[in-house]
Amino acid sequence: MKIADRIPIVLYGFGFIGRMLAKSLLKLKHYDVVGVIDINPKILGCDIGELLNIGKIGIKVSNDPVKVLSERKPKVVLHATASFLDQVFPQLKVVIEHRANIISSCETLAYPWFRYPKLAKEIDKLARKHGVTVIGAGVNPGFIFDLLPAIISGACLMVKKIRVVRRINALKRRPSFQRKIGLGLTLDEFRELMSKGVITGHVGYAESIMLVGKVLGRKISKVVEKQEPIVRNVKVEGIKGQAVGYCGRKVFVRLEFVASASVKDQDAVIIDCENYKLKWVSNGTPGDQATVSVMINLIPTILKSTPGLRTIADYVPFSRPIL
Numbered sequence: 001m002k003i004a005d006r007i008p009i010v011l012y013g014f015g016f017i018g019r020m021l022a023k024s025l026l027k028l029k030h031y032d033v034v035g036v037i038d039i040n041p042k043i044l045g046c047d048i049g050e051l052l053n054i055g056k057i058g059i060k061v062s063n064d065p066v067k068v069l070s071e072r073k074p075k076v077v078l079h080a081t082a083s084f085l086d087q088v089f090p091q092l093k094v095v096i097e098h099r100a101n102i103i104s105s106c107e108t109l110a111y112p113w114f115r116y117p118k119l120a121k122e123i124d125k126l127a128r129k130h131g132v133t134v135i136g137a138g139v140n141p142g143f144i145f146d147l148l149p150a151i152i153s154g155a156c157l158m159v160k161k162i163r164v165v166r167r168i169n170a171l172k173r174r175p176s177f178q179r180k181i182g183l184g185l186t187l188d189e190f191r192e193l194m195s196k197g198v199i200t201g202h203v204g205y206a207e208s209i210m211l212v213g214k215v216l217g218r219k220i221s222k223v224v225e226k227q228e229p230i231v232r233n234v235k236v237e238g239i240k241g242q243a244v245g246y247c248g249r250k251v252f253v254r255l256e257f258v259a260s261a262s263v264k265d266q267d268a269v270i271i272d273c274e275n276y277k278l279k280w281v282s283n284g285t286p287g288d289q290a291t292v293s294v295m296i297n298l299i300p301t302i303l304k305s306t307p308g309l310r311t312i313a314d315y316v317p318f319s320r321p322i323l
Contacts, residue, residue, distance in 0.1 A: 006032035007299065010074040010100065012091060013081035014038040014048070014061055016174050017105055020292045021078050022048055026057075031299070035072040036061045065091065069098035076302065078295055079104035083203045085116045089123075092134065096126045101302050102134045103295045107204035109136025110146075111311055114210050114223075124309035133305040137298060137312050138291035140166070145208035145255050147312050149269045150215040152280055154318030156273035159216055161252060165268040167284070168259040170238050174288060181239040181259050182229060190229045190236045201227040202257050205243030209253045213245060214313040217320035220253075222246040230260050237261040 009025060011018050014036050025031045036048050038061050049057035062068050069077075077100045082088050085108045092109075095102050112120035127134045136142070145164050153159050170183055182190040182199050193199045206223040213220040227241035238260025245253035265284025270277065301315055313319070 006030060007076060007303070008032050008034040008072060008074045009299075010035040010037065010068060010072055010077045012037045012065070012077050012079040012095065014040070014043060014051070015080065016176060017080040017288065017291060018078075019052060020288060021080065021295065023052055024292055024296055026052075026054070028296070031296075033059060034074060035059065035068040037063065037065050037068050039063050065094050066098075069095060069100060073098075074100045076101045076103065076299055079106065080295075081106070083107045083200065085109050085112050085119050089119055092123060093126065096123070096130050096132055096134065099130050099132055101132045101305075103298050103302060104134070104136045105138040105291055105295065106136050107138070107141055108207060109134075110138075110141035110204060111207040111210040111214075111313075112136070112309070114206050120309060128308045131307045133302045133307055133310055135298065135302060135310045135312070137294050139285060139287045139294060140202070141204040141208045141211060142294050142312050143290060144267055144285060145204070146211040146215075147316065148267075148280075149271065150212055150313070150316050151318065152269055152278055153216060153271050155278060156271060158274035159271060160274065161254070161272040162212060163254045163256070163268075163270045165256045165266070165270075166258070167263045167266045168257075168287065169261070169263055169265050169284075170259045171261050172265070173259070177259075177287075182236045183238065183261065185229075185236045186234060187229060187231055187236065194227075201239045202241050202259070205241065205255055205257070206245075208255060209243060209245035211311055211313045212253050213247075214311065215316050215319050217322040218247050218252055219322065220245045221248055227257075230258070232262070238263070 043061045047056045048059050049055050077095045088106050149162050205225045223245050225243040229236045230238040241257040243255045267282045269280045
């Protein structure tokens with residue numbers, strides 16, 4: 001394949017996920033990394049090849065998104081900077097205005113109408129105006145808690161209840177994830193940092209529930225989320241979270257999340273159907289690599305998609321009419 005035939009990609013955010021995206025893209029013949037945007041002063045002006053320990057490749061980190069987008073003219077921007085839409089909206093806006101499609105790991109962009117309905121409306125309007133597609137997706141939201149049960153439920157005519165359980169050995173995850181769940185903090189430190197939003201635990205429970213509801217044609221009337229620390233020997237060794245999505249007064253979706261230093265990796269999906277039960281269990285999904293894979297695997301779909309703000313639910317083949 002000629003270089004001119006490759007799809008030009010800009011990476012917005014060059015932290016852990018951004019670098020994993022770069023490493024994967026550089027191995028694939030269909031894509032061409034043409035620019036990288038980040039605000040970290042320690043890496044500005046650095047060749048990304050040297051940052052990846054593969055030698056210079058001629059692409060340097062810039063903190064000027066307008067310059068990078070104007071000069072490089074990417075077809076797709078893979079965005080990985082923060083979890084909350086109100087924080088990343090200015091970044092998304094400048095990308096949309098430069099007519100580039102966006103695939104973002106921002107968790108609350110996965111179903112932004114739940115927490116940020118006004119921003120969701122504005123993003124959709126901007127994307128349609130400039131003829132591009134915007135989507136938020138990764139491993140969670142975007143796969144384990146929503147896409148996977150939605151696909152498995154394709155073998156059910158009438159779904160009564162869905163339960164998804166994700167257990168992660170936190171010691172195997174990157175340091176930023178360990179900080180996010182408060183690993184090693186005292187209980188008082190954990191509570192203080194959670195109240196200030198410095199640590200967040202898992203973000204995206206409600207977004208996943210709303211995505212499942214959208215695919216299965218169920219109107220989610222209420223979502224209840226909660227998280228609490230797992231404490232051992234006075235220190236936080238992880239976090240335990242749960243979210244429940246109701247249809248009317250009945251529980252329709254239950255999500256359970258445990259990230260701890262003392263659990264084994266496991267993912268499980270249990271679906272109660274009208275006449276039988278489906279169960280899927282694995283020995284865990286590597287979250288970071290899965291996020292990268294989901295984002296990259298979405299590129300061909302996004303390039304063929306109708307312009308506007310989309311969700312992973314728009315591309316599931318087993319969508320049902322609203323009940």
